[in-house]
Amino acid sequence: MDWPRIRTDFPILDQQVHGHPLVYFDNAASSQKPRSVIEALVHYYQCDNANVHRGLHELSMRATDAFEAVRGKVARLIGAAREEEIVFTRGTTESVNLVAQIWAQQFLKAGDVILLTGMEHHSNLVPWQLAAKRSGAVLKHIPVLEDGTLDLSTLDSLMTEQVKVFSCVHISNSLGTMNPVRELCARARAVGAMTLIDGAQAVGHVPVDVQAIGCDFYAFSGHKMCAPTGIGALYGRYALLESMDPWHGGGEMINRVTLETSDYKAPPARFEAGTPDIAGVIGLGAAIDYLNSIGIAAIEARCAELTKLAYTRMSELPGIRLLGPESPRGALVAFALECAHPHDLVEFANTQGLALRGGHHCTQPLMKRFKVPGTSRASFYFYNTEAEVERMMDILHQAVTFFS
Amino acid sequence: MDWPRIRTDFPILDQQVHGHPLVYFDNAASSQKPRSVIEALVHYYQCDNANVHRGLHELSMRATDAFEAVRGKVARLIGAAREEEIVFTRGTTESVNLVAQIWAQQFLKAGDVILLTGMEHHSNLVPWQLAAKRSGAVLKHIPVLEDGTLDLSTLDSLMTEQVKVFSCVHISNSLGTMNPVRELCARARAVGAMTLIDGAQAVGHVPVDVQAIGCDFYAFSGHKMCAPTGIGALYGRYALLESMDPWHGGGEMINRVTLETSDYKAPPARFEAGTPDIAGVIGLGAAIDYLNSIGIAAIEARCAELTKLAYTRMSELPGIRLLGPESPRGALVAFALECAHPHDLVEFANTQGLALRGGHHCTQPLMKRFKVPGTSRASFYFYNTEAEVERMMDILHQAVTFFS
Amino acid sequence: MALSDELRDLYQQVILDHSRNPRNHGELTGDCIHVHGDNPTCGDEIDMWVKFGPEGQVEDIKFTGQGCAISQASASMMTVKVKGEGGAKVKTMLEDFRHIVLGDAPLQDEDALGELILLEGVQKFPQRVKCAMLGWRALEQAMGEAAHA
Amino acid sequence: MALSDELRDLYQQVILDHSRNPRNHGELTGDCIHVHGDNPTCGDEIDMWVKFGPEGQVEDIKFTGQGCAISQASASMMTVKVKGEGGAKVKTMLEDFRHIVLGDAPLQDEDALGELILLEGVQKFPQRVKCAMLGWRALEQAMGEAAHA
């Protein structure tokens, strides 16, 4: 694979920040966009823009065709059985909330157990806290071991018949941990629980096959996989989607409407009220085409290479503590320096052109678990380079000198 | 105002459809985008893209600053008292649903009345049907007179102390009717009702001042006012927003999170869980700048001119029925032809390069009220021209000949 | 300003004629099956009355409705062709008509459909397929109800 | 690869020294006011104990906490300067310190703040203002509670 050429597909990377070449290692927060995705947006707005689904005129038909074609692309990317299992949303957060509102409202009762893990992103924790409050269900959490993996020895006692929802993150954005989602979903299915996987860090990074995982729902965001901001998807097994009440009311999700009452379309339309983010969906399609042109397996291998290099080199730094298992891990390394608080370090790095993220990474309970106020995180994508990792090491060494 | 030059700001308009110059008269469904908005998106993705709010690095700070600056622009555009009264949403539909879910769930009781009108878009009807079902509240509707205006003589009997919610459309997308929202909100306030105005067809088309209107909430979509798809806003009086429970759980809407419970940020953050549509918001800001550079009053006058011409010329067509009041009216003319069903007419027009919309326009009850299966609609924006109106007239005359 | 060929194909004179003067228009009374069909997103509606014979043949058929030229003409042309035909033949016609508007397979019995073949212009207008099928779907429903009666 | 001047301004040696060796670190016991402050999005936390005199003067003050160098150094430097000062003067210092980090107004009493002026480097890093203010907001809260006690 010609990675240096691929890197040139990303115009944003070619810039100076504070007089230094930008090193963008905040990919787990949001990825950059290749030229082909930006061009897809421009093309849409310059040639085809119109509202979808309701129009019989040329632009509307073009927009509708381009929009609907993406559903199939998403379905194929994550191994869904049919494209009607893909509901477009703003991203992971909205996807989880849809399920935690609608499914939970219909099927959760007081005393039921919602089983999560101790490493969930706030977006897969707070919606369930709200659902628990509304339904009277009880939240439980699979604990996290010191090495950043789940304590699976607790499963026998935690995965009981009371568990009606099991949800966990596929790849942790704070630890890099890759959870055994297939095994966990099998255990959850065995007790009759509904399962939802938070794939924000997985789709577009590693091969994902929702049917092999055996989950009922799978949520992800486009902006972390080269697509525009504001678009993502919820995968749902069709039978489950079909069993669910509508979510938002409005145009496009109804069949017949009278002043008093309405009946609703079949999924996915039932859950897509109002004018969707048409350009966002088309951009998501372009991102999928782009990622496929490289190959998800090649992307995964490239990220693993960079991550391994970073992990090894960083572990040599004095006074550093690396969180999460050494391997397998997602494309990120989270760490704490004895001498510097994450915000001081990230500030320091920024003045050298290096974009790191510092803080709780939307996982406050996990920070408490590891007794750190926050961590610093370097996260990679396939367009990053070994030279950038070396540059980061220079900067980290400087920081250690500066703050010690 | 140099309207011909302004028209050249819209690259999409300069194209042939089926061998004829495109005449885009489907603006009420979605407007086109000026070059400056498209360029704002490109600039964002090529220079500044990063996740907002959580980053201390350069790109994240640039993205956050650009994103947050738009809140003030929106606030000024619609006359909000402070920018914290602006919640970014996907559009009108999501804005209405937020209120119909959260406000209604907290404050609506069985037997309360939700008062709407007979001309609401499904997006401002179905969410209230769902809220009524959940709460046991009762839906009532101000009837629509034959001329397409509201029957205000019914207000004395309808606007009672039982009314807890009053909501109506500012400018009807199906009739063009401009409702007296200020007077209606005053009546609703007098009985202690919460008020929400659906401004999908108003913002960016006529001057809007939420404080002068005196509404509690105001909803609109960016895509109908030159902004990208997938972005819009909900205005809410701050005291009301503050009194409301959170909506979606997730990143950015919380302060402190433990595994068991969380506390929530003040509005607007409370209602903006997860990564927002950053580029969409920035595009919305560019659209507001663009519209302001022309002037909303000038846009309103230009649209009124085009609409008046179209209305006058169309009323001369044999066998035509024009819906809604002659004036004042929004920038659209909806009509029924004796000789042709709307879908036949729109199909015919499309083969001549003319984009009309035909159908129920997401107002099925209103179609029933006027005893039509649907209507055809020509809707205008400031970049349309008199010559395009004349071209439409040619095509309509041909259609009458063809179908009679 | 010539009309496009596709548009002329879609709205052949015969089709426009059927839409303006639908055949078998009205209601049947007595022992017959009544079904209602619609395309909610279009607002097209149809009411259809069918009297089936003992062997399932279509002894009489009438309809009323409102909608676009394609939906009304297609229903009208259908009634002319199915009246008097046996159940098996009508089923084949239904399948063949679907092939006509979708253009997805060769016909089993081209002759049976006669001028209905003119509706193949719909192939170029995929969003009108459901208009052309409205009457046929109603007939299909009526046949289903007859079989279960 | 020179460090930027702005970064050197933000992390002056004095500031780094205070953050590594915070003054007045620890807890007060006995008759005093205890407040807790935090910046939840940063994870910065502070616990502060203040003993006020009968006229509202700060007789003693101590703190513990965790957080970035700016938040801890600012709190440490503050305790040094406010200890022994009267209530009115501390209020002015609080207002002036806010002006220092926001750069939004001239100071009323520059001398009183002494080396705290070094924190004006924060002006270039607006997202760090809340770090610099953490200790001061805790003190403000303690003064409020003392007034209502």
Ligand SMILES: Cc1ncc(COP(=O)(O)O)c(C=O)c1O
């Ligand atoms: C009056 C009115 N209300 C609501 C809507 C819904 O807006 P959106 O689809 O952008 O959510 C529209 C447009 O479709 C409209 O015209």
Ligand SMILES: Cc1ncc(COP(=O)(O)O)c(C=O)c1O
């Ligand atoms: C693991 C994980 N889950 C959920 C989210 C939330 O995604 P979004 O903010 O795109 O909704 C993120 C990213 O922020 C994440 O990393």
